[in-house]
Amino acid sequence: MRTGIATVCLSGTLKEKMQACAIAGFDGIEIFEQDLVTSSLSPEDVRKMAADLGLGLDLYQPFRDFDSVPENILRENLRRADTKFKLMSRLGMDTILVCTNVGTATIDDDELRAEQLGRLAELAENHGVKVAYEALAWGKYVSDYEHAHRLVDAVDHPNLGTCLDSFHILSRDWDTAPIEAIKPEKIFFVQVADAPKLAMDVLSWSRHYRVFPGEGQFELAKFMGHVARAGYSGPVSLEIFNDVFRQSDVERTAVDAMRSLIWLEEQSAKWLDANGDVPDNAANRRRYPMELATLPKVAEPAGFNFAEVKTDEPAQLETLLGRLGFEFDGRHRTKDVQLWSMGQARVIINEQAPSHSEPAIAALGFDVDSPVIASARAQQLKAPVVPRKVQADEEVFQGIAAPDSTEIFLCQGSPDGTAAWTSEFGQSREFGEGLEHPSSETQAVIDHVNLAQPWQHFDEAVLFYTSALALEPQPFAEVPSPSGLVRSQVMQTADRAVRLVLNLAPVIQQEPGRQGVGQRKSYQEHIAFAVDDLVATARAAKGRGLEFLQIPANYYEDLDARFALDPVFLSTLKELNLLYDRDANGEFLHFYTATVGSVFFEMVERRGNYDGYGAPNAPVRHAVQYDSLHAQNLHR
Ligand SMILES: O=C(O)c1ccc(O)c(O)c1
Numbered sequence: 001m002r003t004g005i006a007t008v009c010l011s012g013t014l015k016e017k018m019q020a021c022a023i024a025g026f027d028g029i030e031i032f033e034q035d036l037v038t039s040s041l042s043p044e045d046v047r048k049m050a051a052d053l054g055l056g057l058d059l060y061q062p063f064r065d066f067d068s069v070p071e072n073i074l075r076e077n078l079r080r081a082d083t084k085f086k087l088m089s090r091l092g093m094d095t096i097l098v099c100t101n102v103g104t105a106t107i108d109d110d111e112l113r114a115e116q117l118g119r120l121a122e123l124a125e126n127h128g129v130k131v132a133y134e135a136l137a138w139g140k141y142v143s144d145y146e147h148a149h150r151l152v153d154a155v156d157h158p159n160l161g162t163c164l165d166s167f168h169i170l171s172r173d174w175d176t177a178p179i180e181a182i183k184p185e186k187i188f189f190v191q192v193a194d195a196p197k198l199a200m201d202v203l204s205w206s207r208h209y210r211v212f213p214g215e216g217q218f219e220l221a222k223f224m225g226h227v228a229r230a231g232y233s234g235p236v237s238l239e240i241f242n243d244v245f246r247q248s249d250v251e252r253t254a255v256d257a258m259r260s261l262i263w264l265e266e267q268s269a270k271w272l273d274a275n276g277d278v279p280d281n282a283a284n285r286r287r288y289p290m291e292l293a294t295l296p297k298v299a300e301p302a303g304f305n306f307a308e309v310k311t312d313e314p315a316q317l318e319t320l321l322g323r324l325g326f327e328f329d330g331r332h333r334t335k336d337v338q339l340w341s342m343g344q345a346r347v348i349i350n351e352q353a354p355s356h357s358e359p360a361i362a363a364l365g366f367d368v369d370s371p372v373i374a375s376a377r378a379q380q381l382k383a384p385v386v387p388r389k390v391q392a393d394e395e396v397f398q399g400i401a402a403p404d405s406t407e408i409f410l411c412q413g414s415p416d417g418t419a420a421w422t423s424e425f426g427q428s429r430e431f432g433e434g435l436e437h438p439s440s441e442t443q444a445v446i447d448h449v450n451l452a453q454p455w456q457h458f459d460e461a462v463l464f465y466t467s468a469l470a471l472e473p474q475p476f477a478e479v480p481s482p483s484g485l486v487r488s489q490v491m492q493t494a495d496r497a498v499r500l501v502l503n504l505a506p507v508i509q510q511e512p513g514r515q516g517v518g519q520r521k522s523y524q525e526h527i528a529f530a531v532d533d534l535v536a537t538a539r540a541a542k543g544r545g546l547e548f549l550q551i552p553a554n555y556y557e558d559l560d561a562r563f564a565l566d567p568v569f570l571s572t573l574k575e576l577n578l579l580y581d582r583d584a585n586g587e588f589l590h591f592y593t594a595t596v597g598s599v600f601f602e603m604v605e606r607r608g609n610y611d612g613y614g615a616p617n618a619p620v621r622h623a624v625q626y627d628s629l630h631a632q633n634l635h636r
């Protein structure tokens with residue numbers, strides 16, 4: 001598949017954008033007019049730079065508001081087109097995107113439109129230019145790709161064809177199957193964009209909320225499957241208008257973009273396989289000219305292998321885990337880390353303090369069938385490899401870095417949930433005062449891990465976990481907290497053995513000199529463990545002196561109002577600072593510990609088939625944590 005990207009997706013100058021696209025490995029780019037107009041580079045410079053970088057200049061765009069106008073305006077539009085065609089010849093470009101009229105259209109007449117587009121095609125032919133006509137979802141009279149293509153058909157000129165943009169098609173819920181009926185030589189260009197499903201006007205949605213494929217909710221593999229079946233084999237180019245990408249690091253965004261196309265290629269091939277298209281031969285070539293590269297195949301991870309926490313307050317973390325009921329399994333033979341476990345839930349304490357930009361949960365291990373295959377896949381998706389020193393007799397982990405720099409280790413899963421590497425940890429240890437060696441009889445597993453994402457890497461993280469780890473993103477939610485709305489998105493496996501919650505935490509802006517939560521080092525993150533009997537676990541932890549997150553009495557009054565709970569059960573919840581939720585699938589009990597550094601823990605019990613995370617309780621947690629952080633900072 002020929003990969004492309006529009007310069008409008010990226011931050012920086014035209015030169016910086018082009019360099020980043022080349023580094024990320026794109027075959028070609030679309031030059032968005034604004035980027036050229038504002039550039040100090042001459043068209044000849046741009047042409048030479050593209051050639052030097054090995055980048056094709058695949059599309060010049062957009063040319064606006066051409067058709068559906070009175071004759072005097074049309075003549076002016078043809079003059080404008082003539083200047084752009086001349087400019088394209090200096091750039092060495094041969095395809096221009098003309099979008100349907102949104103501004104100056106006054107005449108709704110298809111016959112007239114076809115006549116006007118025909119005149120444009122003739123002019124284009126004289127300059128050796130091809131015109132790709134694109135239906136904007138908010139076009140005044142033409143907003144549907146089939147309508148636009150009927151006009152192209154009616155004109156029937158070799159220099160006029162269709163541009164298909166997945167956003168304009170999928171945002172309006174147009175059926176994508178009729179794409180297959182379009183003659184391949186009449187599809188001049190294909191643009192792909194994903195987006196979250198939002199109920200808002202389509203223009204604002206398109207201009208601000210497009211995301212790279214895999215980061216939104218559109219059925220892009222199906223769209224691409226129809227495009228491939230139509231016989232198209234030209235550029236598949238990202239055109240993402242997004243407020244965040246336009247101000248993020250250009251090279252990083254370009255790599256995120258490339259990852260999305262590599263993933264889309266694989267997903268499109270899969271969609272074709274699942275929809276009755278069998279590749280023709282052993283080389284996986286299909287009957288279609290579009291070549292769709294595939295990736296090493298991985299199943300979703302079978303579970304969490306471990307979680308590693310970095311802290312400069314190891315003693316406090318040890319106390320917290322010990323009081324929760326975790327067992328100390330020793331220090332590593334060669335590294336400055338300790339292992340704690342409860343059943344199959346393994347936590348590594350790393351005594352290196354996280355730096356300002358580092359997450360508190362430094363690493364996560366996932367059980368996979370084949371760490372090597374999973375790592376190969378992640379690397380083909382441009383995930384950076386994590387360098388790791390290992391001694392000769394130690395297990396070699398395949399590690400890749402997630403966008404927020406959490407290290408992801410792909411570990412060999414075992415049928416009984418044990419991990420061979422734990423033998424690298426020795427048993428000796430002296431316990432602090434008042435803390436006996438707890439023997440952990442409680443069965444526990446890591447239920448979910450909640451990772452705080454920097455605002456500019458949230459969408460990138462969704463694609464990373466979707467593509468490299470085969471997690472399925474769920475629609476995102478917004479949780480109110482005292483510091484703002486927290487965007488929260490669950491990524492999970494179909495069997496729920498792995499659940500990650502990505503949170504976008506607001507940064508509190510505070511007046512200079514004012515002490516408060518704005519001074520925190522990094523975002524809070526947490527690991528949740530599932531047990532069979534939460535009340536018993538909480539009681540035992542209370543007996544060991546665990547510091548629970550204190551839940552306000554108002555919460556329990558509201559709980560009673562919502563669920564009419566048995567008074568004895570309600571008072572148990574209140575006594576132990578437990579939170580509760582219930583839905584049609586089952587019940588959920590959970591509690592939180594106090595925070596150490598930037599980390600805290602959660603214990604959960606899922607009853608029945610409860611599949612959520614106690615979302616109605618999240619605002620309570622945020623508010624209490626905000627209060628206690630505030631109190632801590634004031635006491636400094
Ligand atoms: O929002 C726009 O104006 C616009 C311009 C060109 C495109 O290709 C497009 O999809 C949208």
Ligand SMILES: [Mg+2]
Nearest residue numbers: 134165191239
């Ligand atoms: Mg477009």
